[in-house]
Amino acid sequence: EPEVTQTPSHQVTQMGQEVILRCVPISNHLYFYWYRQILGQKVEFLVSFYNNEISEKSEIFDDQFSVERPDGSNFTLKIRSTKLEDSAMYFCASSARGETQYFGPGTRLLVL
């Protein structure tokens, strides 16, 4: 069964550093998403991406964040200058037609 994959599974970085989280959505899916889950809190929407552009973003997704689909298979989330409060589990999701989203295993980001 096709799955969404994410790399790395864990990332530790210093405050102020740039990080890139990578996702390989399910092939033939057209809608892509990033969510995050701060420890002990609920899963929050960050951004959705369709047809090579952002279709919706939350207030969390400020100028420090960007997304890209650099080729036909990868979908990345970049955080330009990480802050302590960016420490969280980041989930990528994809959807074929936009109604059912399938989530990856997540990347646990720790900012020191």
Place this chain on the structure above:
Amino acid sequence: AQSVTQPDIHITVSEGASLELRCNYSYGATPYLFWYVQSPGQGLQLLLKYFSGDTLVQGIKGFEAEFKRSQSSFNLRKPSVHWSDAAEYFCAVVLSGGYQKVTFGTGTKLQVIP
């Protein structure tokens, strides 16, 4: 305001007992409804979904959920819980029409005791 509510933060059940996890939503129209499960250190796995039609939906791992429009509820049930069901369960909604963001409830952590 639009919201998804899971009133139970923690639930403990004995192995073999039945389970019901509650979920209520507050939206102008009936959204698409989902239950996801997150095992410790794992990602979010889709258990089941409801878009329309039969209000009792079957999912994986022996779970089912019932949509009740009059109560704006979508409760998850399982007749006999197994120790491997210990996890966190999230009710979630997507506004009808698709391609929208998923809005999650706060989750219910299930503990299963022998």
